[in-house]
Amino acid sequence: MSAHYPIFLVVAPLMAALVIAIIARERPGLCPPLAAIALTASLWSAAGMLCRVLAEGPFSYHIGNWPPPMGIAYEVDHLNALVLVAMAAVALINLITTRQAVASDFTGREGYFYALYLLFCAGTFGILVTGDAFNLYVLLEITSISGYALVGLGHRDAALASLNYVFMGTIGASLYLLGVGYLYLITGTLNMADIFSILPRLFGSKVVVAAFVIAMTGLFMKMALFPLHGWLPNAYSEAASPVRSLIAPLTTKTMIYVMVRLGLYVFPPDFTFNHLLFAKVVVWVAAAGIVCASVLALSQTSLRRMLAYVLIAEVGYMVGGFWLGNRMAITGAILHIVNDAAMTLCVFLAVGSFTHQLRDDRFATLKGCFRRMPWTMVVLATAGLSMIGVPPTCGFFSKWYLIGGALTADHWGLVAALIFSSLVNAVLFFRVFEIAYYEPFADPHQEHRPALSYAEAPATMLAPMLFTAAGLVGLGLLTGRIVTHIIDAAIPAAIL
Amino acid sequence: MTTAGYINLIIAKYNYWIYIVLMCIGLWAMIAKRNLIKKIIGMNILQTAIILFYVSIATKKGATLPILGHHDAGHFVDYATVINPLPHVLMLTAIVVSVATLGVALALAMKIYNRYDTLEEDEIHARVRES
Structure with a gap:
């Protein structure tokens, strides 16, 4: 069994999605447990693969026993084993937490929601594990199309936001496909390891440069790097809350993983970082993006729209860190993929709790929330502190590596952008805390406190949320081990 | 480069020019058109352009279909005489993707039409601002 973990990881949610879609109408009650079982199986496989990678080193799985480069291989190494465990855990925790919100938001359509949810997860896990450039495109589209449908399930202007997401997402994916086409044209193979071994002989080729720039630009669109972020704020704020807390941690982070995979293991790192001016330009774009997204976050009036812009700034952190091209910065970028997935899950679960209990998450609604929903506010506060970067939460450590890497590279622009964004995050989150803690103000003359109803979320939602919040601190405390045992091995030794 | 050189560049690599022109038409429709259905058609043209690019890189001059008959079994097949089947x-x-x-986009367009009673982007944005 354990030899088949890489394929089991993808097949379990895929098959469960099929079964759920069939039984959705007759047995809606069976759908959530089935989805939970499938995602538990995926998490189990991901954890098993991480253990095997740590014990034996990277391994590959040949689908249908066809050896690469002819067949499709699933390659598992330190980099994707780590990200896989994080993503599988995020998907499972979100599934458990949002059980009640799904029941009230999607009454009568629950089964179809879970089928899409599992398809989305299957695609994401496939992207993370595959070692074939074209297979990655297909899985990317499986994820995207189920993502479009999930966003479109929301109310109000969700369909419009989703269609906009379809347009931007399709251009991004098509550019990636075109890049892969150029790579195939010049190397004659689609297997990533094979491309990697052939490319050093072709450094002078314009086709390789075209493939690189086109594929990376496509990925930047999919990951919502400023200024290609247009689809993200509306798509994330119009989506229903269970959808939001699924796609916000998974989509952009998976795309950043793909960028890291292409930059380190498809294109040789020497080509990625030194051969073109591209890397330097991207770092500056990321720095500008961090600043602009942080400023835009200041002007939002609801929690989820504010967080959508914070998320765009976080994409800038990882992109900027990666393209600096030194070991410390890339460590920070990879660590931030995991940490940001956990932080984003945590904040959006808290937002989901507000929208489920109070039906709104505008700042005006949050008045007095420390008294009305104390535990949810604890979760939000932990995640907020982590996004600001307060030790011992995990956000501090990845930012530490990113700033350290930027200092090593003498890139003061990115250092300034990172620090500016941390300060803006402090303002953003403490403004929310202030509204929730101090307002509504007591009447000074009559000494009476306004009546506030206690509206805490049910324990079944709270328990996994508190677990996630504790996980942010736990991840922070484990940073040393994650970096020395996993991330160090995930970065090629040639990068100093 | 001489004029003849430019003409040669266009004629010799006409398949790439066709795909680039198609791609630009698709992108232009997606950016400039205000009607959502026209945008969706533009998106489909963009995807078709890339399909054309892939298919065109598989062809070889004078090559035939990569189907082996009975008499070919066990014999050496000269790669130059058959086209590359992989891109197809x-x-x-x-194409399935x-x-x-397209299906998802059209379904969303229907949902939008039911809500705003129009598919013109300007009118939709006006309605969004009203509410």
Whole structure:
């Protein structure tokens, strides 16, 4: 069994999605447990693969026993084993937490929601594990199309936001496909390891440069790097809350993983970082993006729209860190993929709790929330502190590596952008805390406190949320081990 | 480069020019058109352009279909006489993807039409601002 973990990881949610879609109408009650079982199986496989990678080193799985480069291989190494465990855990925790919100938001359509949810997860896990450039495109589209449908399930202007997401997402994916086409044209193979071994002989080729720039630009669109972020704020704020807390941690982070995979293991790192001016330009774009997204976050009036812009700034952190091209910065970028997935899950679960209990998450609604929903506010506060970067939460450590890497590279622009964004995050989150803690103000003359109803979320939602919040601190405390045992091995030794 | 050189560049590599022109038409429709259905058609043209690119890189001059008859079994097959079947197979998947994307996009367009009673972007944005 354990030899088949890489394929089991993808097949379990895929098959469960099929079964759920069939039984959705007759047995809606069976759908959530089935989805939970499938995602538990995926998490189990991901954890098993991480253990095997740590014990034996990277391994590959040949689908249908066809050896690469002819067949499709699933390659598992330190980099994707780590990200896989994080993503599988995020998907499972979100599934458990949002059980009640799904029941009230999607009454009568629950089964179809879970089928899409599992398809989305299957695609994401496939992207993370595959070692074939074209297979990655297909899985990317499986994820995207189920993502479009999930966003479109929301109310109000969700369909419009989703269609906009379809347009931007399709251009991004098509550019990636075109890049892969150029790579195939010049190397004659689609297997990533094979491309990697052939490319050093072709450094002078314009086709390789075209493939690189086109594929990376496509990925930047999919990951919502400023200024290609247009689809993200509306798509994330119009989506229903269970959808939001699924796609916000998974989509952009998976795309950043793909960028890291292409930059380190498809294109040789020497080509990625030194051969073109591209890397330097991207770092500056990321720095500008961090600043602009942080400023835009200041002007939002609801929690989820504010967080959508914070998320765009976080994409800038990882992109900027990666393209600096030194070991410390890339460590920070990879660590931030995991940490940001956990932080984003945590904040959006808290937002989901507000929208489920109070039906709104505008700042005006949050008045007095420390008294009305104390535990949810604890979760939000932990995640907020982590996004600001307060030790011992995990956000501090990845930012530490990113700033350290930027200092090593003498890139003061990115250092300034990172620090500016941390300060803006402090303002953003403490403004929310202030509204929730101090307002509504007591009447000074009559000494009476306004009546506030206690509206805490049910324990079944709270328990996994508190677990996630504790996980942010736990991840922070484990940073040393994650970096020395996993991330160090995930970065090629040639990068100093 | 001489004029003859430029003409040669266009004629010798006409398949790439066609795909680039198609791609630009698709992108232009997606950016400039205000009607959502026209945008969706533009998106489909963009995807079709890339399919054309893949299929065109598989062809060889004077080559035939990559189907082996009975008399070929066990014999050496000269690669120069058959076209490369792999890009075609890849594009079968890409066609399925583009059909699925188109389906989702049209379903969303229907949902938008039911809500705003129009598919013109300007009018939709006006309605969004009103509410």
